[in-house]
Amino acid sequence: MKKVFVAGFTAGSVLLVLSWGVIFLMVKFFPGLADQYWSDKFRQAGSSTDWMFYAHPFVLSFALKWFWERYKDIFKGSNILKAFEIALVYGIVAMVPVLWLTYSNIDISLAMVLSWLVYGIFQAFIAGIIFSWLNP
Amino acid sequence: MGEDGSSTGLQTWIVEKNSTLLIEGSSNINQFACDVRKYLHCDTLTFATDAKVKRLHFQCRTVHIDVSEIDCHHKFITADLRRTLRHQQYPFMKIHFVSLDDPFAIRVGQPLNGIVEIELAGIIRRVEMSFIVKSQAGRLFHLSGSKNLVFSDFNLEPPKKLAGLIRINEDLKVTVQLFFRKIG
Numbered sequence: 310m311k312k313v314f315v316a317g318f319t320a321g322s323v324l325l326v327l328s329w330g331v332i333f334l335m336v337k338f339f340p341g342l343a344d345q346y347w348s349d350k351f352r353q354a355g356s357s358t359d360w361m362f363y364a365h366p367f368v369l370s371f372a373l374k375w376f377w378e379r380y381k382d383i384f385k386g387s388n389i390l391k392a393f394e395i396a397l398v399y400g401i402v403a404m405v406p407v408l409w410l411t412y413s414n415i416d417i418s419l420a421m422v423l424s425w426l427v428y429g430i431f432q433a434f435i436a437g438i439i440f441s442w443l444n445p
Numbered sequence: 446m447g448e449d450g451s452s453t454g455l456q457t458w459i460v461e462k463n464s465t466l467l468i469e470g471s472s473n474i475n476q477f478a479c480d481v482r483k484y485l486h487c488d489t490l491t492f493a494t495d496a497k498v499k500r501l502h503f504q505c506r507t508v509h510i511d512v513s514e515i516d517c518h519h520k521f522i523t524a525d526l527r528r529t530l531r532h533q534q535y536p537f538m539k540i541h542f543v544s545l546d547d548p549f550a551i552r553v554g555q556p557l558n559g560i561v562e563i564e565l566a567g568i569i570r571r572v573e574m575s576f577i578v579k580s581q582a583g584r585l586f587h588l589s590g591s592k593n594l595v596f597s598d599f600n601l602e603p604p605k606k607l608a609g610l611i612r613i614n615e616d617l618k619v620t621v622q623l624f625f626r627k628i629g
Contacts, residue, residue, distance in 0.1 A: 332607060332611070336611065344474055344475070346606045346611050347472075349521065349524055352606075354607065354612070359608045363608060
């Protein structure tokens with residue numbers, strides 16, 4: 310149990326820092342994409358749900374940790390390859406269907422949806438590297 | 446009324462409909478400029494001239510600007526800014542003129558100082574504002590003035606998204622172009 314918490318919190322903390330970095334890079338290099346977040350489809354900051362934004366890396370890392378512990382034996386190769394594989398599985402199984410549904414019902418751009426897909430896969434890849442390093 | 450009691454009678458200016466307001470600001474993504482081009486009110490300013498110091502003291506003194514006419518040329522920022530300024534509760538930004546150097550006592554292009562009270566979202570702040578006489582022709586004249594403000598002056602929180610990682614900065618530059626017609 311202890312190793313689950315250590316790995317989950319380690320991955321969550323790294324992903325939290327990365328999420329700030331990714332938003333910083335988006336503002337700097339993709340201002341058109343960042344501009345779309347002014348849409349009233351997104352909540353104003355300062356609302357009671359702000360904490361959920363900061364908690365999301367931990368939700369993701371604990372979910373992926375559960376998945377990792379259950380299926381890590383089927384991933385073969387180096388740590389990088391294992392991390393890449395878990396990221397791809399997460400992207401295809403978890404993200405594509407949800408984002409498909411999101412795009413079909415919410416008026417957001419395809420670029421935004423694709424950026425979430427890439428970002429999600431990237432997050433899972435980082436979490437995968439941490440898990441394969443801490444709990445191979 | 447002048448300090449020594451010297452004053453001319455009350456005079457009146459009508460604020461012309463082509464008067465405009467410009468609000469310039471920035472976010473951590475880019476810059477934006479919002480304007481109000483439809484000045485639909487017919488405000489009238491009434492004042493007494495203190496002849497000794499060539500200064501006007503206003504009695505009927507308010508220019509109303511319709512907040513729901515603010516257009517930032519970016520539909521989301523426009524909506525966010527109007528919401529931030531609580532346009533449903535406070536539909537007008539008001540500029541209350543307190544006193545002003547007499548624009549007819551100086552040449553076109555020269556600066557003049559005024560004291561105004563800016564009322565935004567129900568909060569009034571008294572500020573010194575610098576104006577320039579842009580043109581004078583008969584009874585018509587054009588004043589341009591600007592002032593740097595911050596949202597917090599008016600107890601307002603600038604719009605933020607993504608838990609504050611995308612945000613509008615505190616500083617705003619407000620510029621008014623006021624066209625007046627003297628009627629008395």
